[in-house]
Each structure stands twice: as C-alpha cells, then as structure tokens.
Amino acid sequence: xxxxxxxxxxxxxxxxxxxxxxxxIEQLIGRLDKRDEVVDPLKRLAAFFSSDFWVHFTKEEEALxxxxxxxxxxxxxxxGAMLAEHEDxxxxxxxxxxxLARYFAGTDTAETGAAIRHYGTxxxxxxxxxxxxxDNILFRIADMHLTNGQNAVISEKFEQITTxxx
Numbered sequence: 001x002x003x004x005x006x007x008x009x010x011x012x013x014x015x016x017x018x019x020x021x022x023x024x025i026e027q028l029i030g031r032l033d034k035r036d037e038v039v040d041p042l043k044r045l046a047a048f049f050s051s052d053f054w055v056h057f058t059k060e061e062e063a064l065x066x067x068x069x070x071x072x073x074x075x076x077x078x079x080g081a082m083l084a085e086h087e088d089x090x091x092x093x094x095x096x097x098x099x100l101a102r103y104f105a106g107t108d109t110a111e112t113g114a115a116i117r118h119y120g121t122x123x124x125x126x127x128x129x130x131x132x133x134x135d136n137i138l139f140r141i142a143d144m145h146l147t148n149g150q151n152a153v154i155s156e157k158f159e160q161i162t163t164x165x166x
C-alpha cells in the first residue's frame with residue numbers, strides 16, 4: 001500500500017540534512033586559518049544558508065503554522081517561540097553572511113575571523129536546539145491534532161512553496 005508522508009515527516013527529513021550542514025559549518029569555522037581548504041566548502045554552505053534553507057522556514061510559517069493555529073494560538077506557546085527563533089536565526093545569519101563575504105573577498109582581519117566564529121557558533125547552536133524542539137515537541141503536537149485533510153492542505157502548500165522557489 002502506498003503511504004504519503006506527513007508534512008512533519010517531510011520537515012524532519014529536511015532537518016536531518018540541515019544538521020549535517022551545521023556539523024560542516026562547525027568544523028570549517030574552526031579552521032579559518034586554512035583558507036585554501038575551507039573557502040569552497042564555506043561558500044557552498046553560505047549559499048545554502050543564504051537562500052535554499054529559508055524555503056524550509058517558509059513552509060513552516062505559511063503552511064504548517066496556520067493550520068496549527070486552529071488549535072494553538074500563534075503568539076503564545078510553541079508557535080510563538082518558533083517564530084521568535086526564526087527571526088533571531090535570520091538576524092544571526094545576516095551577520096554571519098556579511099562576515100563571510102569579507103572572508104571570501106580576502107579583506108578580512110582577525111576581527112572578521114572572530115566574528116565568523118561568534119555568529120557561526122551562535123547560528124549552529126540555536127538552530128540545532130530549534131530543530132530539536134520542533135522535532136520533539138512541535139511536530140508531535142501537530143501529529144496529535146492535525147487531520148488528514150489539514151495534512152493534505154499543508155502538503156499542497158509545501159509543493160507550491162517549493163515550486164515557487166525553483
């Protein structure tokens with residue numbers, strides 16, 4: 001029998017991919033002094049976290065959360081906490097991307113390296129914790145309450161969001 005994945009399962013699969021990329025960032029920012037070895041992989045990761053990654057947040061914010069709001073208030077509890085963390089992560093990413101641009105251009109200083117390590121470590125730590133909360137709290141709540149019809153609506157919106165990105 002054919003089974004369709006729940007939206008939360010799709011998001012959790014994306015989380016696993018992101019966690020691997022966070023491990024890579026963590027390793028690379030510890031080796032900034034080895035520019036020849038780290039520039040290309042860092043550029044690939046910076047590109048992912050400057051655009052493709054945010055499609056995931058859009059799926060949550062525009063598809064999952066609106067359906068969950070039918071049984072959990074948006075500005076309170078886990079949805080409100082996740083939205084606040086999304087904004088914090090966006091801000092930290094902007095700072096990290098700015099410092100990485102200096103590093104890639106070769107106009108960096110010791111302060112740039114320190115800033116990359118600071119923002120990179122913060123981004124990695126907060127996003128790992130965020131993913132854990134979503135996978136182990138938010139998505140479990142969603143799975144307990146979302147109907148098959150709501151899951152179908154969310155999945156359709158996921159498809160629209162993904163298609164719009166391409």
